[in-house]
Amino acid sequence: MKKTDEIAHNLKEVKKKIPQSVTLVAVSKTKPIEDIIEAYNAGQKVFGENKVQELEKKFELLPKDITWHFIGHLQRNKVKYIAPFVSLIHAVDSLKLLKEINKQAHNHNRIIDCLIQIKIAKEDTKFGINPSALSDFIQSAEIKQLENVNIIGLMGMATNTSNIQLIESEFNELKKLFDQFNHIKSFKVLSMGMSSDYPIAIQQGSTMVRVGSSIFGARNYAQ
Numbered sequence: 001m002k003k004t005d006e007i008a009h010n011l012k013e014v015k016k017k018i019p020q021s022v023t024l025v026a027v028s029k030t031k032p033i034e035d036i037i038e039a040y041n042a043g044q045k046v047f048g049e050n051k052v053q054e055l056e057k058k059f060e061l062l063p064k065d066i067t068w069h070f071i072g073h074l075q076r077n078k079v080k081y082i083a084p085f086v087s088l089i090h091a092v093d094s095l096k097l098l099k100e101i102n103k104q105a106h107n108h109n110r111i112i113d114c115l116i117q118i119k120i121a122k123e124d125t126k127f128g129i130n131p132s133a134l135s136d137f138i139q140s141a142e143i144k145q146l147e148n149v150n151i152i153g154l155m156g157m158a159t160n161t162s163n164i165q166l167i168e169s170e171f172n173e174l175k176k177l178f179d180q181f182n183h184i185k186s187f188k189v190l191s192m193g194m195s196s197d198y199p200i201a202i203q204q205g206s207t208m209v210r211v212g213s214s215i216f217g218a219r220n221y222a223q
């Protein structure tokens, strides 16, 4: 198989395991434009990136009907570069970041959809807010004043482990937390699951999976 045929083939295989109701974000970080075009030509329109400069460049070069998600840790001073076009920011983990997104969205006359990143993994991870802190976070008076951001749900990452029970229980915990807030009208997205664990995440109630290497192949960070 040609490398490009491989991407279309992988995409098809991944889609077979994902119900229509679940959104597939194809994580194209580190991958060249040609690879993204191949997935695009095979019907994929939603892509995820985790570096601001890389996302900006790809946005410039690629078709404008692509929906771009920012999936990684976002630094406040870089929000301005993606604010004109980003469609969903997955990993908001502080009020300061949310305020900056709100400010930049306002500058561009937009309302930007955001997910709150929740720390569910038992392993030490730097990012995400604790499940027990979510209620206060969402109900804070300050958040309610932010008119140019729309919090549409939660995002989380399970522990990187072969222990399936642990992954299941972490995703289940996030799903329960998500359900506690389903009275909030805007809450509709639960972003959990990547190449190694998206079938488990879907079983546990994920509505959006972020799949990279299973579509594009392993990443080579050295290049």
Ligand SMILES: *Cc1c(COP(=O)(O)O)cnc(C)c1O
Binding pocket: 027, 029, 050, 071, 072, 193, 194, 195, 196, 210, 211, 212, 213, 214
């Ligand atoms: C890289 C990345 C993914 C995709 O990882 P794969 O294992 O390649 O599917 C998903 N979510 C986040 C936040 C990532 O940084």
